[in-house]
Amino acid sequence: MNNRLAYHLELLQETLQRLEKAEERESNAVGEEILQQFRDLIDQLTEHRDSAYDTGQDLFNKIGTHNPQIMPAIDRALFWFFGGNCMHFMTDEEITRFQHLDEMSADAEAEGREYDYRSAGRSLH
Numbered sequence: 001m002n003n004r005l006a007y008h009l010e011l012l013q014e015t016l017q018r019l020e021k022a023e024e025r026e027s028n029a030v031g032e033e034i035l036q037q038f039r040d041l042i043d044q045l046t047e048h049r050d051s052a053y054d055t056g057q058d059l060f061n062k063i064g065t066h067n068p069q070i071m072p073a074i075d076r077a078l079f080w081f082f083g084g085n086c087m088h089f090m091t092d093e094e095i096t097r098f099q100h101l102d103e104m105s106a107d108a109e110a111e112g113r114e115y116d117y118r119s120a121g122r123s124l125h
Contacts, residue, residue: 004105005045007117011075012042018073030070034063056082064089077121 016038023030037059044052060082063070071089079086080098087095101120108115 003115003117007121008078008081009042009045011078012038012045015074015078016042019070022070022073030067034059034067034070053082057084057086060086060089075121
């Protein structure tokens with residue numbers, strides 16, 4: 001598993017944990033269906049299924065359009081990672097910053113250096 005995928009899997013796990021805690025505090029704050037979709041998405045990515053990216057786009061589009069109250073619990077890097085229609089929920093400034101991070105990652109890879117996605121992601125905040 002490459003560093004980029006591992007980082008985004010960590011973000012998904014962290015997001016799932018936040019959402020599960022919210023659901024524990026207030027029943028139906030998130031909903032079991034969304035929690036299960038997160039679990040399924042994590043499984044699909046872990047198993048390297050091609051369908052994972054479509055599943056991720058569908059999940060984040062659903063959240064953006066039908067469950068905007070949980071958007072603050074989701075790391076913005078996940079919208080960039082899944083791309084497609086998910087990017088409609090990002091500002092132009094965010095897109096520019098993520099493009100820059102991707103360029104830095106590509107430069108590191110070309111130079112044979114390891115890229116620290118977590119540190120780079122923190123620099124966005």
